[in-house]
Amino acid sequence: MRTILFLMRKEFLQVFRDKATVFQIFFIPVAQLLILTNAATFDIKRTALAVVDEDRSTVSAGLVQRLEGGGRFRIARYQPTTAGIESALLDREVTAVLRIPHGFEEGLVRERHAPVQLQFNAEEGAAAGIVQAAALAVLGDYARELGVTLPRGAAGAMAVGAPLELRTQGWFNPSRNYKHYMVPAILVSLTTIIGLLLTAQNIAREKELGTLDQLNVTPITKGQFITAKLLPFWILSLVIFTMGLMIGKVVFGIPTRGSVPLVFFSAGIYLVVALGIGLWISTFTRTQQQTMFVALFIMLIYLLMSGLFTPVESMPRWAQWMAEVNPVKHFVFIMRAVLVKGAGWETVAKPLAILAAGGVGVLALAVRQYSKQVQ
């Protein structure tokens, strides 16, 4: 026990002596959380829109006014014909084109039915979807408004509901705050990267320095060594996690609807997995460079396949299956569920159990592979 304390004391001494490490641990995650949360949002603000108004009527003018007034669109072009529209879309001068055909108002009044066309640049799929949803929301609102105020023609006397034909899809809740959704995920990524890299790099550094050899010719046991390596970085990672959570709460106002102790309990278990992976990587790499490469490779797969950026449900079946053994996915799920939805133990018991099993598994693997002797 005393040996472990001495080893840990040395780790902390080294971490806090190295300014680069202190910077890496305490400043970079905070800065990234602040930057990424603001940048990696799916919120669409002021999308450049081109309106081709062939109708030039009161109703079409009203529609344009509402699009612009909603705050989510900026009318970059307003023109009576489609001339030059395609190149504007191509040059990304505008993201979407709304075409109001000739006879729009007349059709609405006579038949209570009129088509409009929305074209958009779908290169960025997710963004396009959101633009579409936002446009549909404005159109829907306007349609309901028209249903009340528009003079009713003979044919439409009995018609109920919206006069504009709208095909709506279930989509994101437009009032949803993406930051609440993103902060837990970004926090998980950052804690993972820092914790995993710190652990893996630390042991690789001891290998490079030759100090690992020196340590190996001491009565320190494998168990002592691994405990003394994991515990400091586990504590540091939890500190980072706490800092990030506080920033999320104070700066971004993320909700903490569920139990905070449950969040920390899950984080504690998750970090055993993340740090265990780092430890395991360091058992077969020789230099810090190799370690960095392998760690980044593994982390990239874990992060990208965690449902952080693309929903797991839209991945092919094999990838969904892989996601089941992805610790990041489970922890992101727990974080979102507990923090945002206020889920309790029952909801997170299964992913928590998977994480715990993963932690035991990866540690066992690392301990088995870490050898104090070369065979």
Place this chain on the structure above:
Amino acid sequence: MTREAGGSAGDPRAVAAHAVEVRDFTKRFGQVTAVDGVSVDIAQGELFGFIGPDGAGKTTLFRTMVTLLVPDAGSVKVLGRDVVDDLWELRARVGYMPGRFSLYPDLSAMENLQFFASVFGTSVEAGMSIIEPIWRQLAPFAGRRAGALSGGMKQKLALCCALVHAPDILFLDEPTTGVDAVSRREFWDLLDRLRAGGLTIVVSTPYMDEAIRCDRVALMQKGKLLLVDTPQAIGDAYPRPLFAVRATDRLGTLGVLRRFPHAAAVWPFGEVVHYTDARAGMADASIIAELETFAGASGVDDLEVQAIDAGIEDAFMWHMMAQEGV
């Protein structure tokens, strides 16, 4: 978890006849045989040196003796304990200084020392009686980061760290490589003092001048042990007449001597050329006369030839050539 050296089973020092017993030890790394069937005994209290060029297998042998490597064949016993079966007991009792500086450069000299004392379950205070003569020189730099120490100071700090737990045997793998001549001499003075205290010291070095300071040396080459003896005996056992040859044109002399029909070996040695004649039992004076005549005929007329006693370096060169010649 920490273990007192010795344990309860009597005095283990009395059990081991030799401090180190290596029997037919072989270690391979893939296709390369780093050490090939080496057998050697090192006595208690001996200052024993392994001499050989880079790649001779010295480090592999050392890493095996300090329980870091497992032999592929043969056995290695240190303090009467097998390096594979009794490694935990051994690790508490051996001191090891790897060839490369292997302390924490970002910790201070004192912090390094404290750390290594603590992992052996002891303290700097408890170990001070052993390391005092070395630490005295280091003390002014106790607070300096180990990475910022000079080469000689690093070496002394590493020695302190390897000694602080009062080991029964000390393994030093090329401790003076890359250290200036003055620091090297100081370092060997320290080793002399430690040996005087009864500590068994096993050291490796590529420097022949250091070999002379060992009680016995083993010459290693390409994973094999060429010979083991005292430095004096190794020189004395040189099998042929040896001469130091001096001339203005050293390079030309080298070529001329090599063309001499009875030349067994010719190599440059500092300012002079060492010439070994192939004929054992011939009078030195007649060989000198023959050489001067031959050189004169080849255009080198200021040849000064002197019969000398072979040193360890000559012996080593001779055996190396013999091994390569086979």
